[in-house]
Amino acid sequence: MTNEELKIIELLKKINSTLESLSNKVEKSIKIQEDFLGRLGHKGKTLDLDEMPLDVATLLYLPDHLRKTALAISELKEATASEVSEKTGRVRAAESDYLNQLVSQGHLKKKRKGHDVYFYIEGE
């Protein structure tokens, strides 16, 4: 095998290891969420992420990067990606991506006001 091929194999092994680690973390998050919901009397209910309101139980279930964004929007109520990035200290492009992930999961809505796009929690 050439050096390049060996490097590619090494890289694929690293990616595989990272994916396994991520999978373990998601499993752990699911378990924490199930335990928490169980203690709050929601035992046995299926965890349909798309239907869950953005309460603390959902926050505990979210991956770290989305939780930070969700917590910021919970405090701001309605904000642009720039406003959220000021709150979290992360770059605007990353917050925009995370906010859109939360929209696609059904936790947030978005609307346009002039040139700006505002993200908000429905029902607020």
Next chain:
Amino acid sequence: MTSTFTLRGSNILGKTLTIHSYKGGTGKTSIAANLAASYAKNGSDVCILDYDFRAPSMQVLFKGKPKNYLNDFLDEKCDISDVLIDVTRKNKTKGKLLVGLTGHSTKTMREIMTKDRKWEMKALHLTLSAKATLYKDLNVDYIIFDTSPGMHYSSINAIAASDFALLVTKLDEFDFEGTKELINGIYDVLGRKTGILLNKIPTMHVPIGDGQKKLEEKLGRSFNFPIFGMIPCYCDVQADGGKTIYTLQKPNHPFSQSIEQLTEKLEDYLGKLDSSE
């Protein structure tokens, strides 16, 4: 996995602390009330909020008839400032001491039990937004949440809104194991800075001098969080039934002195948090 983060801008104007525990009966309410009083006595402006909606008891320590309760605020019937009673003059503190009480009638406590997840979501948002009002409009330096023990929505909402959580535990295995569960399942996940306070320790188990320091370090390693103190069990404090704010009414009592030491340690720790962020 430790995920530590704070939201920028959420702790610049003041500090928000939650006093929590795994089990009941650890002395959380007494610690919260005395800590708030101690900060106010030393000149800080403080707001203490009784977020123990299932067994509220702050009204025993801070007597007053508020126009509204925290329940009304979370039901969006009033602002947070409409809930607060100013007990500064009554308690003769140097700094302002504001108290937010929770409805303690059976009817009110029953209503809390029926709240759904959408209400809890709004309660979280209102709790977070209350901080802005308290810091910016009422110039509060410290917000202290007293909470229900264990895993309840209101307690976790308070933790989510806080910069720091002080876990009060007794010196028994049930408490230790449960406290570790809370740390792993809630505090760690939410990325909240946490400290442990051991309270109501039987006198024969309280080491003195270097012995106490060594035990605190050992326990700190076991929990992986700093230990903020070890307070002995005082029979007279127990017998008092929670009617006395010791730091104000009996400042020379050893319990008051333990609270003063706790206040100093917290100020030092929270001050260092600011400069490291």
